[in-house]
Amino acid sequence: xxxxxxxxxxxxxxxxxxxxxxxxxxxxxxxxxxxxxxxxxxxxxxxxxxxxxxxxxxxxxxxxxxxxxxx
Numbered sequence: 894x895x896x897x898x899x900x901x902x903x904x905x906x907x908x909x910x911x912x913x914x915x916x917x918x919x920x921x922x923x924x925x926x927x928x929x930x931x932x933x934x935x936x937x938x939x940x941x942x943x944x945x946x947x948x949x950x951x952x953x954x955x956x957x958x959x960x961x962x963x964x
Contacts, residue, residue: 907934 897905907917915936917923922937 895908895910897908899905907923911917911934915923915934917936924935924937926933926935
């Protein structure tokens with residue numbers, strides 16, 4: 894069994910073997926699923942792959958959304 898220790902701030906280091914198994918890299922998001930007294934940890938799907946324009950924040954204002962909502 895692989896374990897890690899929880900800090901007083903509620904933080905822990907994900908062990909190397911787990912990071913490798915999930916192919917985790919810096920900046921990746923992790924999702925948690927709670928089922929009773931068990932928690933499943935997974936690599937969260939990348940949202941940028943679903944919508945490549947998520948990274949374009951310079952046009953992300955109310956006026957922009959209103960101007961381009963019917964396109």
